[in-house]
Amino acid sequence: SKLTIIENIIAGPEQTDSDEMRTFSDTVGALTVSDKVTAGLNYDYAMDKVEGEGINWQALALYLRGQITPVFALAPRFEWYNDADGFVTGTAQALKEFTMTAELKHSAGLIFRAEYRRDWSDEDYFVKKGVGVNNQNTFTLGFVYGFSSKAP
Secondary structure (H helix, E strand, O other): OOEEEEEEEEEEEOOOOOOOEEEEEEEEEEEEOOOOEEEEEEEEEEEEEEOOEEEEEEEEEEEEEEEOOOOEEEEEEEEEEEEOOOOOOOOOEEEEEEEEEEEEEOOOOEEEEEEEEEEEEOOOOEEEOOEEEOEEEEEEEEEEEOOOOOOO
């Protein structure tokens, strides 16, 4: 199938000394556009109560993966996270991020990834040189090696 949809729901009491129920819903969709392009969407929603008051948070992620050549792929991703009550992050805010990942595969199973990520918020949530700022940039390099029990 070219379309995959997965729904996960987790519910139960989460807080210490409380019977309040937390409900968390995770919806994932992936679409194989072609043998070289995949698109995806992930939506999360959670609700709980703190001292009888209802709170919630939600997130949305969109991504695309393009296999440019047999050994090189690019994958941009955008995420939005709304913690309007500040329950998860400690600050009432909306966070966003954009990530671009470049991937090189070696025929022996080694994968090299270089990733640039930019995060930003509508609040000064990040810290730079001891001062609160509303954004941050990160760059990551990674190596992955896949092990398999399958015969060559």
